[in-house]
């Protein structure tokens with residue numbers, strides 16, 4: 001995949017010549033001293049290209065310093081300083097609205113930004129799908145085949161990221177983990193549950209799933225899990241809203257568990 005590559009001349013130059021530990025000031029000086037450099041102030045390209053993709057099948061996250069609201073480059077945020085590489089219009093992040101040029105991936109634009117959503121847990125999942133299809137149409141290889149090779153690569157990278165964003169935000173559990181990560185809170189959904197009451201409940205449900213031999217019994221367990229999930233989604237939304245992150249983590253661990261039970265019943269059906 002092209003995910004880990006940026007092909008703009010400027011970023012290529014930075015990657016090749018600037019050690020990662022260099023100070024911000026030195027970085028700017030070095031770039032300015034290049035013979036072909038012209039200052040496109042206030043716009044600069046985002047250099048936050050170092051990404052790592054989680055292999056956790058439940059959620060595909062792109063790890064970068066932006067998750068904690070910090071910018072490691074000299075471009076502080078997409079909305080205020082990113083500009084089109086072609087026409088220098090301010091504000092584009094996937095495709096420039098002025099000239100239609102496809103932009104390189106900018107990781108300071110989070111998944112909520114991609115779909116024009118506020119960063120909150122309760123989202124309208126129905127509207128997500130419409131916006132997702134819209135982006136996929138705009139970035140589709142058939143529509144960008146007349147563009148330069150560089151832009152076609154940007155389109156492929158943007159398209160992959162839009163898929164990641166959609167997959168992550170569509171499901172409440174992965175959305176919850178992602179939104180916590182944006183707040184700088186890592187959630188270990190595999191952490192062993194130690195509360196006796198919950199452990200007892202887990203054992204009881206496991207036995208019920210094992211004993212369920214017909215679709216009626218399995219459907220009943222599924223309905224119970226849906227009820228529990230719905231309760232913990234609400235609990236998470238409130239805990240997240242009020243920044244009660246311990247409670248938010250607690251609800252994610254329960255959501256993970258009930259979701260797994262639900263998946264087990266689907267397999268048996």
Ligand SMILES: [Zn+2]
Pocket residue numbers: 084085086087088089096097098099100101
């Ligand atoms: Zn443009």
